[in-house]
Amino acid sequence: MTAASSEIATAAAAAGVGTTRFRRRWAGWLGFTPFALYVLLFLAIPTVYAVASGFFTDAGTFTIANLAAFANPTIVGDFVSSFWVSAVVAVLGAVIGAVICFALLAANPAGALRTVVDSASSVLAQFGGIMLAFAFIALIGIQGVVTVFLKQTLGFDLNASNGPLLYQVSGLVFPYLYFSIPLMVITFMPALEGLKQQWGEAAATLGASRMTYWWRVAFPILSPAFWGSTILLFANAFSSFATAAALIDQGGIVPLAIKQQLTSETIVGVSNTAGVLALGMIVVMVIVMTAYSALQRRARRWQR
Template sequence: MPPRTSRKLLPALGLAPFAAYVLLFLAVPTVLAIASGFFGQQGFTLARLSELASPTTLAAFWASVWVSALTALLGAVIGAVLCWALAALPEGGPLRRAVDSASSVLAQFGGVMLAFAFIATIGIQGVVTVFLRDRLGIDIFADGVWLYELPGLILPFLYFQIPLMVITFLPAVSALKPDWAEAVATLGGSSAAYWFRVGLPVLAPAFLGSLLLLFANAFSAYATAAALISQGAQIVPLQIRAALIGETGAGDTGSAGVLALGMIVVMTVVMLAYGRLMARAARWQR
């Protein structure tokens, strides 16, 4: 093999383990999940696609969309404010390093452990709940057990949405050059003019891209919702679980495959838009 050819193959060989991982644990399961929705006892069929238009499925998708959109919007706004405050600190300062490290950890803190933390803190017999009820006479569950229903997902989701926003949006805020503000001031512009004509337009692609990433993160979340909501299947991941398990122990893999197809379509559209926005944002971060 010529030396030039071998040099070209070395990077490809380095990516081979990652490509194998993606193939075995992402591509193959995705194809099998989708294929299960098109094959039944009679072979290939498109009849199950009609389940995507059923009232139950549409309600589950709507619930997933509004919970994901609400937590993404709140997480993006709160996280952007934190990024603006952090950008004013020295990049190598202890406070900024501590917040960066905490955000990296908390953005990955989810699933059953996060659900347990909220149940132990603000659950029906949680530490904060008992303190408020016994000492201050405030019953946060007077109107129902909201933590174990669909609205109860908002606070746990925000717990990892805000740190994720800090991680993804802080580089864009830090990339704002002081020279741009000085140039606007030299030309007689005010601080408001700088933000509306320079700062916000530059940050808009990164903010919208981060917002889409947060939406995708919440839309695909399963373990936290499954640990908190034990009854019912209000969102799509829980409906897929219900289809696979079944009340009588007999799962319906075809229905689960169709639901997975719907989720993949939504996630593909969101991530394609995210890629376009982040490509535009990267031009100002060089």
């Protein structure tokens, strides 16, 4: 009788544990539902619709003839401009951000300086759009503070060569760096902090100089994280739209070309060109983010 009662109690306990696990799992999925709906409604569906529209004519017939837009010189020029602007921003932002991170290594992680820099980087990395465009118009616009100062004191005109610098594709480098450098600080600082003191001590014990340690040990370890962050900066600049739209009326980069195709009655010879451009952007972003994920996995090997 005692053995039977024990078996019943064990079975009841197992059933209770199974019920608890089921409830926790159900609660977890229920909590994930709002985020899943957000991704579905505001990311997945618009992306699929934008890309799919490039494979249909205005009459709704499926076609791949729209891909001929990629051979148009204007479209090719927009992609080239987007690539070189994003590359310049990524390289400059990565180098400047890495130097800032290196300088912050000597600061107390819980001190006031690190707290202020981390907080400011988190905010400024998300700062863009109309407000950022207005700030740079007031700074280096035609009558901006820096523009007037350089012209009156040094006789140097920022807008003397090819017109207003800020309103050209090359001028986008300045506002893009504004949010790219803080993003580099956020993403690269954990990698620098992951360098273990024992590695430096071991290198010094073996007779390596400080420069040798950084060149032969630290840099190879940090390179995946550095290039991964650089790729992230490239992707961020490549997909940015609001700041560029506030500064440049016409196309010049791919996001603005998509806007122009959606708002203008003129097209480049095929229908639904905006969808074709969106397809090109997504292909580029998939390649870039795949490379970023691979580098992040390699960088995490040293954080274990």
